[in-house]
Amino acid sequence: MRRDPNLRVEAFPLSTVQRWLQAVVVHPGDIMEALTSSEAEMEVPSSGLASLVKASHSLTPEERVDIYHGMYLLRMEEALASDYPATKHFLGAQAFCDLARDYVRRYPSRSYTLNRLGDHLPQFFLDEPGRRHAPFLHDLASAELAVSQAFDAEESPKLTAESLQAIPPQAWDSATLQPTAAFRLLRSRYAVLPHLEADKRGLPSPAPLRKASFLVVYRRDYSVYRMGLTRGEFALLDDLAGGVPLGQAVARAAARLKKTEGEKRVFAWFRTWVAEGMFSSVNP
Amino acid sequence: MTRNLWHFKDLGTGVGLRAPHFGHILGEKPEVGFFEILTENYLDTGGRPLYMLDQVAERYPIVMHGVSMSVGSTDPLDFAYLAKVKALAERIKAQWVSDHICWTGVAGRNTHDLLPLPYTDEALRHTSARVRAIQDFLERPVALENPSTYLEFVPSSMTEWEFIARLAEEADCGLLFDVNNVYVSAFNHGFDPRTYIDAIPGKRVCHYHLAGHTHKGTHILDTHSDFVVDPVWELYGYTLRRLGSRATLLEWDADIPPFEVVHAEALKAQAWRDKVVRRAA
Numbered sequence: 001m002r003r004d005p006n007l008r009v010e011a012f013p014l015s016t017v018q019r020w021l022q023a024v025v026v027h028p029g030d031i032m033e034a035l036t037s038s039e040a041e042m043e044v045p046s047s048g049l050a051s052l053v054k055a056s057h058s059l060t061p062e063e064r065v066d067i068y069h070g071m072y073l074l075r076m077e078e079a080l081a082s083d084y085p086a087t088k089h090f091l092g093a094q095a096f097c098d099l100a101r102d103y104v105r106r107y108p109s110r111s112y113t114l115n116r117l118g119d120h121l122p123q124f125f126l127d128e129p130g131r132r133h134a135p136f137l138h139d140l141a142s143a144e145l146a147v148s149q150a151f152d153a154e155e156s157p158k159l160t161a162e163s164l165q166a167i168p169p170q171a172w173d174s175a176t177l178q179p180t181a182a183f184r185l186l187r188s189r190y191a192v193l194p195h196l197e198a199d200k201r202g203l204p205s206p207a208p209l210r211k212a213s214f215l216v217v218y219r220r221d222y223s224v225y226r227m228g229l230t231r232g233e234f235a236l237l238d239d240l241a242g243g244v245p246l247g248q249a250v251a252r253a254a255a256r257l258k259k260t261e262g263e264k265r266v267f268a269w270f271r272t273w274v275a276e277g278m279f280s281s282v283n284p
Numbered sequence: 285m286t287r288n289l290w291h292f293k294d295l296g297t298g299v300g301l302r303a304p305h306f307g308h309i310l311g312e313k314p315e316v317g318f319f320e321i322l323t324e325n326y327l328d329t330g331g332r333p334l335y336m337l338d339q340v341a342e343r344y345p346i347v348m349h350g351v352s353m354s355v356g357s358t359d360p361l362d363f364a365y366l367a368k369v370k371a372l373a374e375r376i377k378a379q380w381v382s383d384h385i386c387w388t389g390v391a392g393r394n395t396h397d398l399l400p401l402p403y404t405d406e407a408l409r410h411t412s413a414r415v416r417a418i419q420d421f422l423e424r425p426v427a428l429e430n431p432s433t434y435l436e437f438v439p440s441s442m443t444e445w446e447f448i449a450r451l452a453e454e455a456d457c458g459l460l461f462d463v464n465n466v467y468v469s470a471f472n473h474g475f476d477p478r479t480y481i482d483a484i485p486g487k488r489v490c491h492y493h494l495a496g497h498t499h500k501g502t503h504i505l506d507t508h509s510d511f512v513v514d515p516v517w518e519l520y521g522y523t524l525r526r527l528g529s530r531a532t533l534l535e536w537d538a539d540i541p542p543f544e545v546v547h548a549e550a551l552k553a554q555a556w557r558d559k560v561v562r563r564a565a
Contacts, residue, residue: 012402012437014358018399021399022391022399026395053438054435056502058503059503063502064503065435067503068399068434075397109393109394111394113327113352114324114396152328152329155330222331222332
């Protein structure tokens with residue numbers, strides 16, 4: 001592009017320069033499409049580029065702006081990949097890069113931290129139901145978002161077996177349990193654990209399998225864990241996390257199982273969950 | 285040699301605190317002068333990063349280095365963000381707080397890049413006023429880092445070094461002087477890095493940064509992904525002689541090698557400092 005002799009450099013106040021450069025940097029197309037986009041042209045006409053950006057000894061003004069433009073998408077893709085490794089593993093590098101480009105166009109970062117960039121990815125798949133594998137990707141992304149939320153959640157005290165034993169028997173029925181801040185419970189239409197495992201072990205991702213699945217994500221000693229659940233386990237955990245009193249929740253869970261073994265199994269689940277540190281306190 | 289204006293302690297040689305090294309640092313307790321954290325990584329977490337940071341801060345001095353203060357942006361200052369920076373600085377007893385001379389976004393967006401400013405009187409007035417407001421809010425001086433840049437604006441009415449020297453005086457702020465960034469920008473824009481260094485007010489320099497970069501042939505990218513190259517070490521020696529001997533930090537943020545490798549590279553800075561002090565004696 002040639003310098004426009006009619007363009008005055010005073011025509012570029014700081015706010016105009018910044019709106020222009022941002023419009024170019026975040027544009028999803030190539031550098032020429034970015035420079036001639038309506039958002040960029042509104043601030044600085046592309047014919048005026050040489051009046052705003054100097055050429056260097058080796059690069060044209062377009063090439064110099066393109067350094068920033070190219071790095072933007074790389075940075076966004078890298079940030080999303082760190083929170084959604086299994087989604088990237090399933091899609092492959094190029095498809096994930098395309099996804100990142102489309103995603104940040106709709107949900108650009110408005111935060112001082114890149115750690116929250118991917119918060120809308122599950123919603124993005126709901127926004128675009130026509131995208132290939134969108135319902136499955138929504139479920140997988142929801143599970144990965146739960147993991148990153150659990151990672152950053154505030155640390156909670158852990159409920160111990162001793163504090164449970166200290167509850168008087170007459171108070172048990174009405175007691176409620178408080179899950180830790182890192183506790184996340186997920187119900188999905190697709191099996192997602194095999195994909196999380198495939199990514200972790202570096203194995204090929206299996207084909208999406210439509211099958212109602214249940215998952216709990218929690219943190220113990222600052223490490224995040226995930227555990228697959230049966231429908232019955234999920235229902236009980238859902239009740240407890242929702243504040244249903246222990247007596248009522250256990251009775252409902254036992255009723256869903258065979259009468260003879262029901263209570264025994266429910267208490268075994270319960271012991272496991274407490275030992276894993278999913279609850280922070282009991283409210284008699 | 286000049287001392288820095290605020291008499292910040294000379295913390296010696298430091299390295300960036302990075303997650304892959306947490307285990308080594310807490311297990312082996314290496315002799316490191318200080319650690320520098322990437323501020324934004326610790327503002328919204330109650331998990332492992334903050335837990336590790338609290339433990340490191342019990343044993344080592346910590347300095348905070350941010351990327352989202354956006355001192356040159358024409359958007360309003362983000363005081364909610366600054367409040368979190370202030371709280372974290374108090375929690376870990378940060379020795380000082382730093383960020384970059386740049387802007388990161390407008391219209392409520394954050395590109396998470398350190399975007400260049402045109403070096404004009406308007407940008408200088410605007411940025412100085414914001415830096416003063418930030419320091420008032422944080423109730424402490426802020427050290428601002430010279431950026432590596434990949435483009436220059438035609439409307440600039442002063443050089444980058446003139447802009448930085450004037451900004452430091454008008455905002456009454458500190459400088460975090462990144463020697464590698466001067467080298468990178470000098471190649472990209474074709475200026476003599478010594479002219480740049482000569483113009484920096486040494487009394488305002490709180491500490492130095494050193495890092496590796498990636499040479500692309502037509503330009504250099506500030507990638508923090510490799511060893512410091514010899515010309516940057518030479519420039520570091522020149523900087524120490526011109527601006528004064530200060531605490532120095534080695535940045536390594538991509539393709540991060542084992543801690544011992546990063547630490548050994550950082551210790552080369554101490555050898556340079558010792559050499560300069562011996563010559564001056």
